[in-house]
Amino acid sequence: MTDSDDKHTDSPAIALLKELGAGTTKHSGGTLLTHLVRVEALLAEWGARPGLRTAALCHACYGTDGLPLSLLELSERARLAEAIGEEAEALVYFYASCDREASYPGLAAADGAAVTFRDRFTGEEFTPSPRQRRDFAELTAANELDLAKVNASFRERNGAGLLELFTRWTPLLSEAARREVSAVLG
Numbered sequence: 001m002t003d004s005d006d007k008h009t010d011s012p013a014i015a016l017l018k019e020l021g022a023g024t025t026k027h028s029g030g031t032l033l034t035h036l037v038r039v040e041a042l043l044a045e046w047g048a049r050p051g052l053r054t055a056a057l058c059h060a061c062y063g064t065d066g067l068p069l070s071l072l073e074l075s076e077r078a079r080l081a082e083a084i085g086e087e088a089e090a091l092v093y094f095y096a097s098c099d100r101e102a103s104y105p106g107l108a109a110a111d112g113a114a115v116t117f118r119d120r121f122t123g124e125e126f127t128p129s130p131r132q133r134r135d136f137a138e139l140t141a142a143n144e145l146d147l148a149k150v151n152a153s154f155r156e157r158n159g160a161g162l163l164e165l166f167t168r169w170t171p172l173l174s175e176a177a178r179r180e181v182s183a184v185l186g
Contacts, residue, residue, distance in 0.1 A: 012083040013057045020061070020071040029150030032060060032069075038150075042142040046176035052135050054084050055091035059139060062096035065120055070096075074121060094132060095139055097121050107133055108169045137172035145184050159185050 017023065017033055025032040040056040048056075061080055063070035072080055074093075081089035098104075102118035102125075109115045117128045128136070144162050148155040163185040170178060 011057070013054060016080070016083045017058065017061075017071070022060075022071060025069070028147050028154060035146060035150075036060065038146045039139075039142045042146060042180070043138065046138065046142070046174050046180070048138060048174075051085065051087040052091060052138065054088040055095065055135075056139055056142060058084055058088070058092050059095050059143065061092055064096055065098055065100040091135055091139070094128070095136060098136065104165065107137065108171050110171075134172045137169045138174060138177055141166055141169070141173055141177045141181060145180055148184050155185075 014033075014037075017036065022033040022036065023031055027035045029035060029038070036057050036059065039059065040053050043053045043056050058080060060067060061070065061072045062074060077089060077093065080092065084092075097119040099118035099120040102116065106113075106115050107117075111130045115127050115133065116125050117132075118125045144158070144166075148159060148162065163181065166173065166178075166181045166185070173181070
């Protein structure tokens with residue numbers, strides 16, 4: 001844990017992440033835990049609400065479509081909810097469950113438009129609420145921008161595609177997130 005992690009030392013989320021090995025799991029820019037803390041800090045800078053910031057700390061717990069490593073099995077959702085609250089756990093699940101190929105293209109459709117989100121765990125397709133879509137976009141942007149900041153080869157490989165994606169998602173992103181996209185990828 002670094003000095004910047006001090007504000008989280010008593011957090012049930014951090015305690016669980018440490019117990020699950022996030023502090024020793026290698027990840028871009030250090031350990032998975034340092035990445036998770038940086039993503040949460042970026043969302044805090046952008047003014048994200050507490051539930052979304054807490055979800056950011058645990059966004060990799062069930063793995064993602066881009067990172068199969070998982071710290072918890074889906075059967076352990078109650079354990080994560082106990083540590084971070086039901087709202088944050090639901091956001092973690094939503095983030096982890098995204099089938100990116102099916103869900104990314106239409107995510108920024110106008111409110112009320114048919115938006116298909118496919119749960120990669122269940123195969124279920126549904127239309128997420130505007131708030132779910134905004135939360136997902138903000139968390140995705142914070143996650144990917146953190147990786148781009150700490151890993152030059154990641155930025156070189158993925159920067160153009162991420163800039164195109166986040167440009168399409170502009171209606172879902174906060175002004176602070178849009179500025180960060182421009183600063184890091186533009």
